[in-house]
Amino acid sequence: MKLLDTHTHVISPDNKHYPTDPIGGHQSQWSQARPVDADSLLRAMDAADIEQAVVVQASTVYGHDNRYVADTVRAHRDRLVGVYSLDALAADAVDKIIYWQEQGLSGFRLFTTGSTMPGQGDWLGHVDSYPAWAWAEAHAIPVCLQMTMEGIPALRSLLERFPKAIVLLDHCARPVLSAGAPYQAADALLALAAFPGVHLKLTNRTLAAAAEGKSTPIDFLRTIIAAFGADHIAWGSNFPAAAGTLAELADTAREVLGGLSVQDRQAIAGGTARRLYPFASTEQR
Numbered sequence: 001m002k003l004l005d006t007h008t009h010v011i012s013p014d015n016k017h018y019p020t021d022p023i024g025g026h027q028s029q030w031s032q033a034r035p036v037d038a039d040s041l042l043r044a045m046d047a048a049d050i051e052q053a054v055v056v057q058a059s060t061v062y063g064h065d066n067r068y069v070a071d072t073v074r075a076h077r078d079r080l081v082g083v084y085s086l087d088a089l090a091a092d093a094v095d096k097i098i099y100w101q102e103q104g105l106s107g108f109r110l111f112t113t114g115s116t117m118p119g120q121g122d123w124l125g126h127v128d129s130y131p132a133w134a135w136a137e138a139h140a141i142p143v144c145l146q147m148t149m150e151g152i153p154a155l156r157s158l159l160e161r162f163p164k165a166i167v168l169l170d171h172c173a174r175p176v177l178s179a180g181a182p183y184q185a186a187d188a189l190l191a192l193a194a195f196p197g198v199h200l201k202l203t204n205r206t207l208a209a210a211a212e213g214k215s216t217p218i219d220f221l222r223t224i225i226a227a228f229g230a231d232h233i234a235w236g237s238n239f240p241a242a243a244g245t246l247a248e249l250a251d252t253a254r255e256v257l258g259g260l261s262v263q264d265r266q267a268i269a270g271g272t273a274r275r276l277y278p279f280a281s282t283e284q285r
Contacts, residue, residue, distance in 0.1 A: 004270035007236025011035035028060035088129035107142035125154030178213025230264035
């Protein structure tokens with residue numbers, strides 16, 4: 001099964017040229033324990049039979065300094081596209097969007113929770129972020145949201161104001177799935193399917209959560225496909241934040257996706273991502 005990975009990270013060994021400046025004030029443990037630079041990511045992709053991937057800014061390492069992601073993508077445009085981190089409340093947020101898009105990156109990430117910043121940030125949906133959202137909507141720029149289920153009311157308010165915004169929810173917004181189908185704890189997430197721009201990023205973190213308690217990954221997959229459609233779901237490994245080799249993470253995804261129809265499998269494995277991001281065509285490679 002051909003896979004396109006929508007959620008990888010890179011960490012440079014050159015701390016002088018790319019100094020750390022993590023959101024939350026301290027660097028994430030995973031990035032210190034298992035850093036992967038650009039060349040190592042490409043080798044891992046080869047070993048996992050993954051042709052192309054999205055490199056997402058490691059916000060818990062570099063904050064909003066997206067230079068390493070930009071340099072990585074610039075050097076490997078045949079295989080990678082990049083997502084930058086943005087301070088949406090900053091007065092120059094739109095200028096930053098324009099700048100990083102001109103540097104060859106393809107969408108931004110809002111980091112409202114994570115290992116260096118537990119809990120749900122209360123700034124999601126703040127009026128100061130409206131110019132960034134308006135610009136993203138007007139220019140069809142995908143917005144990745146690292147958030148929890150607690151952020152859904154704020155997101156709904158944003159989507160009502162910016163109904164054409166394209167949003168990808170990292171880790172499917174981290175719902176608790178252990179109770180199993182029909183996943184009532186995820187009702188607020190499933191209700192977001194009413195907004196056509198909302199997409200789910202099905203990472204290996206989500207697959208692990210879907211294997212807990214009474215839940216199974218295939219049950220959760222069928223539930224979100226019924227709500228959103230497979231064309232609004234994209235797989236991502238979360239490598240190397242997720243423990244294990246990229247080949248192991250890819251094998252897990254292939255095993256779970258193998259239980260779906262060919263059409264649904266192809267959409268989640270790569271079709272959705274190709275619709276959202278400007279990957280190089282096979283003819284260009």
